[in-house]
Amino acid sequence: MQGDSQTGYVLAIGMDLLPEALRARAADRLVDNVRRHDWHLSTGFLGTPDLLPALSDTGHLDVAYRLLLNDTYPSWGYEIAKGATTIWERWNSIMPDGSFGDVGMNSFNHYAYGAVGDWMYRTVAGIQPDNGNPGYAHLTFAPQPGGDLTSARASYRSAYGTIGSDWDLDARGDMRLRLTVPANTTATVRLPAPGRNAVTEGGRPAEQADGVRFVRMDGTVAVYEIGSGSYSFAVDRVLGDLGDTGDTVRELVTLTDQLAGKLGRPVTEYLRGRFSRLAAETTAARTAYLAGNSRSAAGDVHRALASAADTARWLRTQVAAGRLDQADADRFTVLLTRVDQRLSAASSTLVGAVVKLDLPVGERLPGAVVRATVTVTNGGQDPLTGVTSDLRAPDGWTVTPVGKRASTVAPGRTVRHGYDLRIPAGQSPVSGAVDGSASYRHRGGSATLPVAGTVAVAPAVQIVSAAPVPADVTPGGATTVGTVLRNRAGVRVTGRLTVTAPDGWRVAPATTGYDLAAGAETTVSTVLTAPVSVTQGPVEVTVATGDTAAERRAVAIPVRFDNPPRGAYDHVDLGDAASEQAHRLAASTYSATSTEAGLTRRYTDTTRPGGWFEFDLAVEPGEPFVLHSIETYDGPQLKDYEVVVDGVVAHTRSWRRTAGGAGTVSYQFVVDLPDATGDGVVRVRFRDTGDGYDPSIADVWATPVPAA
Known part of the structure; x- marks a missing residue:
């Protein structure tokens, strides 16, 4: 797949175009794309209908619900927040400032994005047709709660009568499901449940209810077959x-x-x-x-x-x-x-005993002591006796009981057993799992209930700041990133700072050791040199003291282009007739010129894949050179195409601009083709590959390759 668009992944998954081995990978890339869009969709008429199904069908129900429940642009919730009572033609038919979008394409009653309703009926309400029994002669009820939804109700008027699904979640998250099945039809029910014995219908065990037949447990889902009528399923854990x-x-x-x-x-x-x-x-x-x-x-x-x-x-x-x-x-x-x-x-549940493990909120540092408390609350009418507890912590931690340990809990009262947990000085910054149990006696029997929790351990060494000086670089230029480290723990800490940059960047040194006393601070300097072949814009560099997110920091280093570049061999001003004529420009039939982002430019026409334009460019005979270009955009777009020099593909361009509105992006790359440059002139062709948007070039220069 090319293009890395949400719609591309959605269509491939929804139309079952991928081998099974690649399906999960495509879904993961779709989720990553959604994440890069700040957990928002970027689909249009083609991709939106299958977007949420593609996510939920591949195990990403949480992401599907997140998109459904968003209320910021672009989303269905954004439209609702702007007062919409029908689906719009555009995600921003009403702009954030309240103004209207382009009236040439701005219907306020345009169903296309309303296709999400199908997913809501099938997944939220759980009403699903059976392809083998058309017309809802047989159907499936399989609600899948998610997000912050705690209830949903839906109905559908089928040829057999009204189908109804109405569910809500109790305080524990267990589902109560009320169903209506029309006459002369049957249905399969899929109810989330801890086991077959926990399901009731009409207050009775489901397997004893009229018209209900247990089929199987499918993981944590109980499956039943039912006939026509009204049903009320619930989960009773006792x-x-x-x-x-x-x-x-x-x-x-x-x-x-x-x-x-x-x-x-x-x-x-x-x-x-x-x-x-x-x-x-x-x-x-x-x-x-x-x-x-x-x-x-x-x-x-x-x-x-x-x-x-x-x-x-x-x-x-x-x-x-x-x-x-x-x-x-x-x-x-x-x-x-x-x-x-x-x-x-x-x-x-029956006697009202509630056992909990209380751990402090927030992160703790290596070497610290954490107070943990096992609490036993008696919400019943009889005393609980023989109360005991125990705790276990990760290897290397110490667990010490502290304070008095009451063994009887009167009705309406709570007892607490305290423990001190000492985190070892060399503990890595992960969540330490703490578990154990509390036991009590009641009417001659002893019950034991598990407790568990985690202690979040923060890294001892904090990355206080990381910044480049100078703040930006030019192609081939260098900057120094100063990373300030501070030891927050009460013990000495040693380690290494690692700096990573995109391919082509030089990092010196890539790794630097540090030795910090308790409370000490130091600054580590790292020189980063940009490659000559690079694109304008911020480049992300990572400084890290470890593998976890808390031990890493991203540093943005802007790459700056000086236009026009100094010492150019030649310059082509595309879109300018005189310059194009002077450089013997030729182009495909539908290639044309216009002004965009304030510059004249030439494009191949994205509606006509395979277009091209080419021109002569003077260079230093027999020497490599830098081809430096300014590309224009009219909005956020992915452009991909090839740059061919004397018949040889010298550069394959694939670049996504995310900024809105018209603008430009400069980029350059080194061309080292001695056979092509021997006569001091090369023929440069920009060739659309037909995948993303077409090339739209304003200016091209040939410049010397800077000294290493």
Whole structure:
């Protein structure tokens, strides 16, 4: 693909033109293009309909929602913010200052960009037709929430009747989905859920609801088939945890039966009895919960937790006594751990226990001590006893418990367990993962809930500033970037500063070592020399003390052109009849001249691909020379074409100007073709390649190559 345009990537993805191996790469480049446009679209009538589908279909739903919900130009939200009640023909039919755009093409009721509505119906509302059953005889409901949306409602009047989708998210982000399916039709429902047991319809487990058939779990999406009618699906995590526990207990029973011959009768009968009891307690908890008796359900959950813990202890005892192989015990323990995790999660909701890990906001430096606090809040009616906690930190960190550690939480109260985390002096600037758990006892059972968080570690050495002196360079010229480094940590730090520039630039030295005492500051100087073959405008140079974004800083070095250049061998003023005649200019049929950006210019005509123009240019015989050009633009554009010297492609031009309005860009490159320059005259042709916009050249000079 050429051109690097959003529309190019969108059409290639949307029309399925790419091999599967390149599809993801094209999508990543599309996202990168959107990012370079400050997370805004740059598509027109052709690209906009497939833009959001191309993103969401390739795993970039977040970017699609970001574009949908933008409210600055160019976006649908910008139109709404300007009072639009219909879709405009142009993204800026009303300008930011309130004035109207060009009246020659400025309809305020022009559907083209409204094609986003199809994506909103299919993705936001989730109403999707089935190509194998046209007319919505069968359809799919598959809402995909994103952005800041917490609810959506849509309807569509099909030939069979009204199709309806109405969803909202609860405080935990779980979906409630209300659907209408017309008579004589069927539908597939795809609902985000932690598991099949967590889904309800009409307040009952979905698999027990009339007209609902569970199909499968597709990752974290529960798939159902339904008939015509009205439905109300929801996610109930307590019900899901209890259902998952029941499934795991059945796995434990199956494992016992599989190993019965090896375990022996006493161990087998004991385990069967324990798992039968665990199944009964889990079933009792689920029955009570479905009946609306959360208090009774909580008691059954904690009795089940106690049974699971007691069985796990018994297994360890049997291994120690040599009556059970460790490998067999481990198979049971894995399943019992899953039971404990699911029942603990249900307990937290049922008894109102909330466990959190509080970590300080903001970044910390290597060598610092961070206070972490595990909090257990009792929002229920009964005391929580036997409260314990533990924390783990990355390798090299130290974890020290501090302060009193209460073990009982009264109803409506909170206890806190404090820890000091010491960050090692050599810690790299990454987020350190901290995790652990808090446990409590309730009605004879013990529940354990996980806690986790991260400590953001900032780089010890800060790049205070980086600036070039002089502030700009000419082609082949040099500037010195001074980078100020400061050690913010309380310990000595050593490292290296690396400076990188685009290809062709010379960097000296590319890497410089530093050794900074606590609180010390130093300045590192780096000389950068621009290449002779270069384009006018800012060039980004990076100074870095490490690999993370916090350890890097971009420095813009403007490349300045002096026009006209000094000491030129020859000059062609394109668009000026006398100059063109003097240089024996010839051109393709549709090539023409005009004035643009205040200069006369010649162009090949972008509507006629393959156009060209050429002329003679005097040079120093037998010597390389610099071809220096001024190109004109009437707005932000990508131009790509070839510059041919005596039949040889001397330069392939591909340059995107991002500035708005008319303007110019100067560029130059070295031509080293001894056979062409021998007679002191070369024939220069600008040839449109037909990909981007055509060449539009105002002036061309031949100048000497500067001394190295």
